[in-house]
Amino acid sequence: MIGSELKTLREGRGMDQRAFADHLNGRLGRSYDKARISRWESGAERIPSQVAKFVTAELEPKVPHPKRSIILAIANQKGGVGKTSSAVNLAYLLAIAGLKVILVDSDPQASATAHLGIDQAEAHAAGTTLYPALRQEKSITEVVVPVCDGQFDLVPSTIALANVDIELASDPINGGPLALRECLAPLRETYDAILIDCGPTLSMLTVNALNAADQLLVPVQTETLAGLGVSMLLDTANKLRRRSNPNLRILGLLPTLYTSRNAAEKMTLDELHALFGGVVRIFDPIPRTTKFTQSARAQMPLLKAAPNAPGAGVYHEIARTVINHVTAEDADVAS
Ligand SMILES: Nc1ncnc2c1ncn2[C@@H]1O[C@H](COP(=O)(O)OP(=O)(O)OP(=O)(O)O)[C@@H](O)[C@H]1O
Ligand SMILES: [Mg+2]
Structure with a gap:
């Protein structure tokens, strides 16, 4: 050549x-x-x-043509468990595998937005955030920005989303628990994978994300009482599946910030397997490494800067699972 x-x-x-x-x-x-x-x-x-x-x-497409889109919520009401790091790195891996990907930052803290180098204040001023789309002032397609050297797209967040819970709750017609599902629907026409990075609460916004999602990935830090939080979240997911989103499936639990030589963390990991192993898939743990924090500061997904960083194999495995979902033969079932 x-x-x-x-x-x-x-x-x-x-x-x-x-x-x-x-x-x-x-x-x-x-x-x-x-x-x-x-x-x-x-x-x-x-x-x-x-x-x-x-x-x-590569002239032959690596990923068979997607037959349906997936909306994947990355959620856990516990803070600092690796939701944003996972969302940003998975978006990147799915994009380089050939999927058309968008990440929706639904956390008022706007961590994913910052991680991908978008200035929250500027996005707010330009009206390119989730906020006006959720309020039906703009279409979701008008608030999309390219990130990561154009490899995937982002719907940025803004602190203004902190008010949205009250607004959604107080307006059952325009708001309510299904507003985000309706708001994101047009993205299915363009994107193969729509990832939602949720904030660390079981708020109205997170419930909206779970109602919009086909699949839920739960990053969980291997620390004491982790199982309790996961139980609460899975209970919520089950209720929503019965009441409002029958399509919702659990992609899996993703243990994070794991130090294998720490006996307490190993015990927590064993507990997670004992409690949930028969019910949901539990991915291998993502090791604790300061590289994730460094990459957030460098405003880049870690796996873009360091493709072989600790945890890369696990994130690739999750990405493969998502790809299998969008290319599955029973495509007409839940798209
Ligand atoms: N595997 C890891 N090892 C070490 N640090 C990590 C790892 N994953 C994430 N971190 C760091 O831990 C902090 C929390 O991670 P992250 O922001 O991804 O969690 P989060 O669940 O999205 O947090 P929040 O609930 O505040 O949205 C960040 O500083 C991040 O860089
Ligand atoms: Mg976060």
Whole structure:
């Protein structure tokens, strides 16, 4: 393969050189950078055969064409358990696997918005947040911004969402527990995967997210009493399944911030398996590492900066589960 062919293929996928380097790194476990891609494309450096082979094979789509969209809520009323880190990294992995992805930040703290380098105040001033869409002042498609070098999209959050609980509760016609479902519906026409990062409460907004979702992923920190919070959330999900969202399924529990040599954390993990193992899927734990916090500061998904970071294999496994869902044959069942 020659440089100009590589350039054509890259541009055909709508990626700039940096995004393409990330894409290769994620797939091949390498650490190529923008400059290297540029040298390959100009012919200044030979394209490694592994890269040429990979790129050629990619002409065939990796992910069979999605047959339905998925709305995945990432929720746990407990704070600081890795919801946002998981949402941001999963959005990235699904995007580089070839899905059209959007992340909806429904947390008034706007952590995902900040993590992806969007200034909350600017987004609020520009009216490109979830708030006006939920209030039916704008269509959801008008409040979408590209993030992560254009690899996926975001509906930013704003602190103004802190008021929305009262507004939703006080207006059962325009608000109520199904407002977000209706608000997000148009996204299904464009996106294969719609992820909702929830705030750390079982608020009206979180209930709205669970009513909008097809699947729920519950990050859970391996600390004492973790099981109690999970029970509450699963009870809520069951009630909503009976009353308002029969489609809701539990994708799984994701133990996070795990230190295997900490006996108490290991005990909590065992407890989670004993309590919920027969009921829901429990993914392998995400190890505790400061790299997640560093990546949030660098305003980038960790797995984009460091494709082989601790926990990468688990996030890839979750992404594969989501991909299986959107490409499943029984596509007409719940889309
Ligand atoms: N596996 C991990 N190891 C160490 N730190 C982590 C890990 N995952 C997340 N963190 C850090 O822990 C903090 C909380 O993570 P995160 O924001 O993802 O949780 P959250 O559940 O979304 O929090 P909140 O409830 O406030 O929305 C952040 O500083 C994040 O960088
Ligand atoms: Mg969060």
